[in-house]
Amino acid sequence: QVQLVESGGGSVQSGGSLRLSCTAPGYIISTYCMGWFRQVPGKEREGVAALTATGVTNYAESVKGRFTISRDNKNTLHLQMNSLKPEDTAMYYCAADGICYYNAHDLIPTRYKYWGQGTQVTVSS
Numbered sequence: 001q002v003q004l005v006e007s008g009g010g011s012v013q014s015g016g017s018l019r020l021s022c023t024a025p026g027y028i029i030s031t032y033c034m035g036w037f038r039q040v041p042g043k044e045r046e047g048v049a050a051l052t053a054t055g056v057t058n059y060a061e062s063v064k065g066r067f068t069i070s071r072d073n074k075n076t077l078h079l080q081m082n083s084l085k086p087e088d089t090a091m092y093y094c095a096a097d098g099i100c101y102y103n104a105h106d107l108i109p110t111r112y113k114y115w116g117q118g119t120q121v122t123v124s125s
Contacts, residue, residue: 009119022094033100047107
């Protein structure tokens with residue numbers, strides 16, 4: 001059972017930046033397909049960004065050019081969020097799965113097996 005722990009959420013004004021982090025103690029995240037997802041109350045969870053084991057990335061159209069998914073050599077997944085907008089306000093979740101599709105299918109939440117508890121991001125106008 002892979003346990004994922006997110007951090008880095010918070011409140012920021014429109015146009016600001018935040019960096020989310022996700023760790024998986026005891027597991028090597030570079031061997032998994034990793035993704036960031038977000039959800040607001042009353043709406044379905046949506047894919048934001050995905051990173052395959054070989055470094056292929058996929059992004060939702062709404063965040064392209066503003067968000068960057070990456071992992072570092074300390075076994076941590078990141079989501080750098082720039083030019084934040086009020087509509088980016090949501091609970092953000094990190095997810096992992098042993099299978100990557102190397103396409104937009106990696107942005108579908110239901111295909112991921114392991115999930116973190118989430119970290120809240122609030123962007124004010």
